[in-house]
Amino acid sequence: MITIKSDFLGMKLSNPLILASGIMGTSVGSMNKIADNGAGAVTIKSISKEERLGHNNPTMFSFGDVFMNAVGYSNPGMIEAKKEFSDIDKIGVPVIGSVIGTKAEDFVAVIEELKDIKFDAIEIPLSCPHTPGFGVLAGQGTPEATYRITKAVRKATRLPIIIKLSANVPDLTIVAKAAEKAGADAINMGNTHGPGMRIDIDSGKPILDFKVGGISGPAITPVTVRCVYDIYQSIKIPIIGTGGITTGRDAIEMMMAGASALGVGTGIYYRGFDVFKKIANEMEDWMKKKGHLSLKEIIGVTYEG
Amino acid sequence: MRDDYPMSLEILEIEKEAKDLFTIFVKNTLDGFVPGQFVMVWIPSVDEKPFGVSYLEKDRIGITFEVKGKFTKKLAGTKKAGIIGIRGPYGIGFPDPDSSTIVIGGGCGVSSLAPLIEKIKKSNSIIGARSKDMLLFRNRFKDAHFTTDDGTFGKKGFVTEILEGKLSAPDKVSQVFCCGPEIMMSRVIEICKKHRKKCFISMERYMKCGFGVCGQCMCGDKVVCKEGPVFESKDVEGNPEFNHFARIKSGKKVPVSDYVRWRGCE
Ligand SMILES: Cc1cc2nc3c(=O)[nH]c(=O)nc-3n(C[C@H](O)[C@H](O)[C@H](O)COP(=O)(O)OP(=O)(O)OC[C@H]3O[C@@H](n4cnc5c(N)ncnc54)[C@H](O)[C@@H]3O)c2cc1C
Numbered sequence: 001m002i003t004i005k006s007d008f009l010g011m012k013l014s015n016p017l018i019l020a021s022g023i024m025g026t027s028v029g030s031m032n033k034i035a036d037n038g039a040g041a042v043t044i045k046s047i048s049k050e051e052r053l054g055h056n057n058p059t060m061f062s063f064g065d066v067f068m069n070a071v072g073y074s075n076p077g078m079i080e081a082k083k084e085f086s087d088i089d090k091i092g093v094p095v096i097g098s099v100i101g102t103k104a105e106d107f108v109a110v111i112e113e114l115k116d117i118k119f120d121a122i123e124i125p126l127s128c129p130h131t132p133g134f135g136v137l138a139g140q141g142t143p144e145a146t147y148r149i150t151k152a153v154r155k156a157t158r159l160p161i162i163i164k165l166s167a168n169v170p171d172l173t174i175v176a177k178a179a180e181k182a183g184a185d186a187i188n189m190g191n192t193h194g195p196g197m198r199i200d201i202d203s204g205k206p207i208l209d210f211k212v213g214g215i216s217g218p219a220i221t222p223v224t225v226r227c228v229y230d231i232y233q234s235i236k237i238p239i240i241g242t243g244g245i246t247t248g249r250d251a252i253e254m255m256m257a258g259a260s261a262l263g264v265g266t267g268i269y270y271r272g273f274d275v276f277k278k279i280a281n282e283m284e285d286w287m288k289k290k291g292h293l294s295l296k297e298i299i300g301v302t303y304e305g
Numbered sequence: 306m307r308d309d310y311p312m313s314l315e316i317l318e319i320e321k322e323a324k325d326l327f328t329i330f331v332k333n334t335l336d337g338f339v340p341g342q343f344v345m346v347w348i349p350s351v352d353e354k355p356f357g358v359s360y361l362e363k364d365r366i367g368i369t370f371e372v373k374g375k376f377t378k379k380l381a382g383t384k385k386a387g388i389i390g391i392r393g394p395y396g397i398g399f400p401d402p403d404s405s406t407i408v409i410g411g412g413c414g415v416s417s418l419a420p421l422i423e424k425i426k427k428s429n430s431i432i433g434a435r436s437k438d439m440l441l442f443r444n445r446f447k448d449a450h451f452t453t454d455d456g457t458f459g460k461k462g463f464v465t466e467i468l469e470g471k472l473s474a475p476d477k478v479s480q481v482f483c484c485g486p487e488i489m490m491s492r493v494i495e496i497c498k499k500h501r502k503k504c505f506i507s508m509e510r511y512m513k514c515g516f517g518v519c520g521q522c523m524c525g526d527k528v529v530c531k532e533g534p535v536f537e538s539k540d541v542e543g544n545p546e547f548n549h550f551a552r553i554k555s556g557k558k559v560p561v562s563d564y565v566r567w568r569g570c571e
């Protein structure tokens with residue numbers, strides 16, 4: 001029997017496809033919809049200590065394979081989030097809590113406030129390319145900052161910790177190792193790329209209100225594959241490959257590069273809420289054709305072979 | 306592959322419709338637009354917000370809006386030949402009206418119903434507002450039923466009273482289309498239920514992407530921008546958030562009454 005069931009950080013997943021943070025993860029209702037459409041697990045939209053309005057619109061748009069966004073981490077803040085997500089156990093699949101902050105103490109404060117919410121893991125993005133005070137723009141993409149924040153978060157929770165990295169840092173493997181050394185249980189590779197910018201030539205103005213924004217969608221798949229491949233060789237903890245996955249082919253490719261689980265966000269835009277079911281079916285079809293019985297036979301084969 | 310970015314268009318005309326209510330006209334670039342669907346209107350360097358289409362002509366469309374906060378103030382201040390961006394159409398609109406469809410619009414809600422009113426018997430449409438100076442389209446649809454809360458034009462009272470009358474009369478009514486404040490729509494749903502009539506309503510929630518990615522516009526289990534904004538009443542019945550809660554720009558869930566009073570700042 002072919003199976004794409006996955007065991008990831010103690011979570012029993014019906015398939016390795018995880019809803020990426022910031023896409024539809026605003027409420028129990030939105031995540032239920034994604035679970036019903038076949039996701040193996042879901043991630044909430046990132047939560048900060050204080051309420052944030054985010055950037056003005058346009059906050060996202062697409063040009064073919066390129067999807068750009070500068071949402072600016074809008075979220076209701078940790079106090080409201082506690083109410084919003086109080087009944088996530090109604091969602092039929094594991095739920096990952098995404099927590100953002102400027103200083104290490106901020107991450108800890110949010111984790112403590114949300115400690116009664118039944119998350120299955122905590123994800124820490126240190127990688128947003130377009131929000132002042134957070135991620136790369138706050139210097140969180142360096143090995144030192146990654147180590148310091150991961151260490152602080154490690155002390156604050158017993159849940160598995162996933163550190164979400166940016167492809168836009170010079171010493172990616174060193175950053176990944178720093179996260180591992182500080183106690184991370186997995187790496188999510190990665191966030192949106194860029195930032196990039198597009199200008200409306202009739203008005204002469206940038207399309208995104210924040211002017212620049214992160215790039216996602218099929219255009220970034222090759223970079224994600226390369227990043228996953230690079231860090232797979234340097235760490236022992238498992239990797240979630242995120243960035244551009246839209247088809248079963250992309251999914252298999254990312255696993256061959258070394259990913260044990262897969263993040264899917266913008267794929268929803270290109271193929272609908274049921275992109276999860278579609279990708280899962282395409283993965284199974286391919287495995288059937290090739291005679292593979294489980295994903296273990298695929299993960300990291302490009303490196304090992 | 307899809308493209309979804311604002312298309313820059315020149316403003317052809319801007320007209321005052323009533324107190325704090327204006328219509329801008331731009332070239333019609335919308336492919337297969339169905340009334341009830343919406344577009345995202347962009348003022349470069351200001352913001353981009355969702356609006357219905359109130360005039361659907363071969364060469365141009367009109368967007369009728371109420372001046373509320375920063376964006377709509379700026380929009381009202383735009384001039385002929387100024388540039389705005391339009392993307393869309395998005396969402397699911399109303400079904401085709403037949404000769405026994407009743408259309409009800411409250412306040413600014415009538416704007417996205419107007420292209421449908423064009424198509425039906427005017428006496429099958431009911432348009433309401435708080436007061437005469439805020440009433441839309443009383444010259445455009447002379448034979449429609451009008452109500453004002455204060456009695457300054459048409460019948461004094463609510464649109465729902467006229468609906469009750471129509472549904473109680475022997476006239477044949479197949480279905481009811483409605484767009485307006487949620488409290489009004491939920492009353493219309495009740496009335497239609499009592500009279501066993503099909504009812505379609507159009508919902509508003511804070512929107513960012515407009516195409517089912519950001520999750521900002523959730524109402525219970527519904528993604529309003531993608532699965533709506535027009536819903537058949539049976540699909541929102543029992544929805545714990547409809548007529549109760551909506552999310553403001555941050556995603557914070559607040560009572561609908563606070564949501565409509567909420568004003569964005571810079
Ligand atoms: C599908 C849909 C169709 C709409 N059609 C029309 C229309 O035809 N005519 C019209 O006048 N208005 C329409 N609206 C409402 C319109 O989008 C808001 O009035 C407008 O965004 C107000 O912007 P503002 O900056 O002037 O006000 P703000 O001060 O920013 O907000 C005023 C109020 O407008 C609403 N609002 C603000 N931003 C948004 C947003 N991004 N998405 C949804 N609601 C928002 C909120 O209720 C808020 O309380 C529609 C909304 C939706 C969701």
Ligand SMILES: Cc1cc2nc3c(=O)[nH]c(=O)nc-3n(C[C@H](O)[C@H](O)[C@H](O)COP(=O)(O)O)c2cc1C
Nearest residue numbers: 020021022046069125191216217243244264265266
């Ligand atoms: C609209 C949008 C909002 C996002 N918001 C967040 C966020 O709040 N937190 C986060 O860690 N990543 C966020 N991301 C990044 C995604 O989780 C993901 O890492 C990235 O989009 C690449 O994957 P994809 O191509 O499958 O979308 C966002 C991406 C998009 C497109």
Ligand code: FES
Nearest residue numbers: 513515519520530
């Ligand atoms: S506005 Fe983004 S999902 Fe509806």
